[in-house]
Amino acid sequence: MASVGAPASARRPRRTTSRPVLAIVGAGASGTLTAAHLLRAAPGQWRVVLIDRGSHGTGVAYSTRDPRHLVNVSANRMSAFDDDSDDLLRWCRAHGHAVGESDYIPRRLYGTYLRDLLVRFAGPRDLDLVRGHVIAINHDREESEFALELRDGRRVVANAAVLAIGNPRPAPLAPTHANSRVIEDPWDPDALERAKHSARVVVVGSGLTSVDIAQTLTAASTVTQVIAVSRHGALPRAHLATKPTAIPPPVTLDEKALGLEDVSRAIQAAVSAQPSQWRSVVDSLRPLTADLWRGLSLDDRRAFLNDVKWEWDIHRHRMAPPVAREINTLLAAGRFQVQRGTVAAVTTTSTAIIVHVERDGERRDIVADWLINATGPASALPSAEDPLLQQLLARGLATPDALGIGIACDSTGALLSAHRGANARLFTLGPPRRGELLESTAIREIRAQAKAISSILISQRSAAHR
Ligand SMILES: Cc1cc2nc3c(=O)[nH]c(=O)nc-3n(C[C@H](O)[C@H](O)[C@H](O)COP(=O)(O)OP(=O)(O)OC[C@H]3O[C@@H](n4cnc5c(N)ncnc54)[C@H](O)[C@@H]3O)c2cc1C
Numbered sequence: 001m002a003s004v005g006a007p008a009s010a011r012r013p014r015r016t017t018s019r020p021v022l023a024i025v026g027a028g029a030s031g032t033l034t035a036a037h038l039l040r041a042a043p044g045q046w047r048v049v050l051i052d053r054g055s056h057g058t059g060v061a062y063s064t065r066d067p068r069h070l071v072n073v074s075a076n077r078m079s080a081f082d083d084d085s086d087d088l089l090r091w092c093r094a095h096g097h098a099v100g101e102s103d104y105i106p107r108r109l110y111g112t113y114l115r116d117l118l119v120r121f122a123g124p125r126d127l128d129l130v131r132g133h134v135i136a137i138n139h140d141r142e143e144s145e146f147a148l149e150l151r152d153g154r155r156v157v158a159n160a161a162v163l164a165i166g167n168p169r170p171a172p173l174a175p176t177h178a179n180s181r182v183i184e185d186p187w188d189p190d191a192l193e194r195a196k197h198s199a200r201v202v203v204v205g206s207g208l209t210s211v212d213i214a215q216t217l218t219a220a221s222t223v224t225q226v227i228a229v230s231r232h233g234a235l236p237r238a239h240l241a242t243k244p245t246a247i248p249p250p251v252t253l254d255e256k257a258l259g260l261e262d263v264s265r266a267i268q269a270a271v272s273a274q275p276s277q278w279r280s281v282v283d284s285l286r287p288l289t290a291d292l293w294r295g296l297s298l299d300d301r302r303a304f305l306n307d308v309k310w311e312w313d314i315h316r317h318r319m320a321p322p323v324a325r326e327i328n329t330l331l332a333a334g335r336f337q338v339q340r341g342t343v344a345a346v347t348t349t350s351t352a353i354i355v356h357v358e359r360d361g362e363r364r365d366i367v368a369d370w371l372i373n374a375t376g377p378a379s380a381l382p383s384a385e386d387p388l389l390q391q392l393l394a395r396g397l398a399t400p401d402a403l404g405i406g407i408a409c410d411s412t413g414a415l416l417s418a419h420r421g422a423n424a425r426l427f428t429l430g431p432p433r434r435g436e437l438l439e440s441t442a443i444r445e446i447r448a449q450a451k452a453i454s455s456i457l458i459s460q461r462s463a464a465h466r
Contacts (some may be wrong), residue, residue, distance in 0.1 A: 019047050020461060023148050023158035025134045025388065027052035028059015029443060030430035031164030032114045033080055033450040039121035040081075041451075042458045047126060049156050050118070051148070053133040057118060059166055060187045062111030068215045069107045070320040072208065072239070076101035078110065078443050080117055082451070088113060102243065104320035130156065135387040137161060139397060139426065146426070151387075160425040160457055163398075163407065163415070167377035167431040167441070168386065173204060179346065181353040183372045186213060191372075196220040198369035202355045205374035206230035206338050208317060211327055213372055214336040226336050227366060228374070229357055233340030236314045237279075238324030244279040253291050260300035263292060264308070282315045286439070293438040298402055305379070305403070316439075346371060377431065379405050397426065401435035409433060412456055413449055424460070427453045 022038060024031040027050045035048045050056060055063065071078060079087040091113050092099040099105055118127060132150035139146045139161075148156040172184050183191045186209050195201050201217055203210045206228040214226040228235075250270035251263055270281045285292070293301065304312075319327065330336035341359035348354070355366045381389065381400045389407075392398035396418030401408045409415050413429050414422040429449035433440040440449075 019045065020159040020457075021047045021049060021157070022160050022162065022457060023049045023051065023146060023156050024162045024164055025051055025137075025148070026059070026164035026166055027056040027129070028164065028166050028430075029061065029114060030059070030166065030446050030450065031162065032057045032059075032117060033443075033447050034162050034164060034429065034453055035127065036080055036117040036121050037447075037450045037454040038457060039118075039123075039126055041454050042461075043121070044123055044126065045461060046457070047128070048122070049128045049130055049158060051130040051132055051134055051150070051156065053131070053151075056129050056131075057115030058108075058111035062107045062114060063187075063189050064107050064212070065189060066212070066216045066219075067106045067108065068219060068323070068326065069212050070104040070323055071107050071110055072104065072317060072320055072323075073442065073444070074102045074239075074243075075099050075105050078105075080114070080443075080447055082444075082447055091116065102241070104239075104322065130154075136391040137388070137397065137426075138395075139423070142420070160460075161427070162453060163388075163392075163426075163428040163432060164430060165386075165388070165428075165432060168381065169378060170373045170375045171378035171380070173343065173371070173373050173375070179348060179353070179371070181348055181370055182346070183370060186372050186374050192216050195370040195372065196224075198224055200225045200227065200366070200368040201370045201372060202226075202343075202353075202366050202368045203228045203372045203374045204230070204343050205376060206233065206235050207313065207374065207376060208236055208319070209374040209376070210338075211236065211319060211323060213374060214330060215323070215326060218330055218335050225334070226330075227368070228336070228338045229341050229343060229355070229366075230338070231340070231342055232310050233338055234310070234314050235319075235327070235338055237318050239318045239321055240279065241321050244283055245277070247277065247280045247284050249284040249288055250281060251285075251288070251292070253288060253295070257295050258292065260296055260304055260308070263296075278315065279318075289439045290437045294436075301403060305405075343371075381405060381407070397423070403435040406435035406440075407432040409436065413453055414456075424456075427456075429453060 024034055031050055035050050038046055075088055079085045081087050089099060132152060132154060134148050135151050136149040137146055146158045146161045169185055185191055195217060197220060203213050203226060210228040217224045217226055250266040251258060271278045341357040343355055344358045345356045346353055352367050353371050355368060355371055357364055381404055398415050399408045399418050407428050409428055410422045413427040414424055415426045415428060417423050430446045431441050439445055
């Protein structure tokens with residue numbers, strides 16, 4: 001395996017030899033799992049070039065250095081392989097971590113597991129890890145190779161390509177352009193360092209990222225207070241220590257197309273009937289979510305994203321029990337506060353940032369040291385800082401999905417081009433499929449998509465050799 005920083009494959013244009021080459025753009029969980037699935041299922045048959053502008057194997061979620069940041073899914077459900085659900089548990093134990101099935105492991109440990117998958121399944125000449133920013137992919141004819149251009153001028157030539165580019169970064173906080181007391185990207189591992197040891201930090205958004213921030217900043221200094229401000233002022237709910245009882249879903253997929261109101265009513269009825277079982281109701285919908293989502297009209301899907309998604313998210317993406325305990329302690333001590341409101345404007349003085357928050361027509365000011373953007377991935381595609389997506393859209397190799405929040409693709413993840421239908425050798429997986437599937441960011445979905453892409457590539461190669 002070539003090491004990062006010594007990208008033999010990218011020094012000069014490479015012609016594909018007898019083995020086909022798969023280029024994967026993005027080496028977070030999605031790219032890493034795609035590489036691991038292909039190398040595991042077809043050892044020695046493919047050469048994989050895994051390209052990332054940052055480090056390999058961790059991406060946004062698993063690059064945190066803070067051991068308090070735990071995964072929000074228990075260890076027995078985060079294996080890289082759905083046909084081997086104990087893989088993560090065995091790996092943890094083999095590496096000296098006493099992890100039980102229902103434990104929630106540190107996300108940085110999960111990042112080490114992901115990185116190790118590459119070592120486990122790649123033969124000596126099967127994998128090139130390339131550090132670089134892909135800014136364009138050229139693919140002129142159906143049968144031609146893909147030519148990937150990196151920002152520094154290097155090129156990678158491949159027979160197939162996968163866009164594992166993750167979520168767009170959060171949209172900048174509108175009123176706060178280029179303000180030196182605003183941290184726009186809370187997922188940059190170095191970003192929070194600047195805010196450590198402050199007296200007060202305001203976070204916009206009260207989802208799981210705000211929870212991460214509260215944990216890190218309050219642990220760094222006993223004087224720091226974190227105030228999260230969001231439209232709804234609601235924190236994610238917590239997992240129970242034990243797995244919720246499995247129950248049948250409150251809706252079924254029959255011939256009658258269900259609207260958003262039908263689904264909402266059915267969920268509310270099921271929760272009202274058994275309020276203490278709300279987790280079971282939410283979890284029961286997981287296998288149906290993509291089909292229910294596809295069955296909604298475009299207007300209903302938009303209405304869900306605008307008005308309902310926040311409530312779905314806080315019940316669906318829950319805090320690990322140890323994280324919830326820590327957050328409750330911080331809330332009780334006033335060191336973490338969650339307030340309902342929207343940030344209308346900010347002003348800065350020489351020593352502080354003043355955050356003007358509006359709620360029910362009233363305005364109040366919070367004086368803080370830092371303002372952090374934890375509003376979640378930007379909803380519009382492409383973001384201004386993404387030259388690759390801009391190029392793919394301009395060339396017609398990619399098109400936005402119907403909601404304009406992800407990349408249009410068929411049910412296998414093959415990109416739908418503007419002119420030619422599905423491109424059977426250009427795929428995407430993970431967050432870029434959120435418009436099509438709604439739930440497309442958790443490991444459970446990503447590993448299934450990675451496996452499906454690798455199976456298609458393997459059968460295409462077998463067909464070519466027949
Ligand atoms: C804070 C957080 C915690 C989470 N916790 C969990 C959890 O506990 N359990 C769970 O199941 N899911 C969790 N998730 C969901 C998570 O999104 C997925 O598990 C997964 O990490 C998504 O990985 P990805 O590879 O698709 O995206 P990313 O992690 O964003 O990786 C994309 C990679 O692509 C690279 N890239 C993008 N464009 C280019 C380009 N043009 N050229 C080169 N490189 C490029 C980026 O540098 C990046 O490394 C969490 C998500 C977040 C944000």
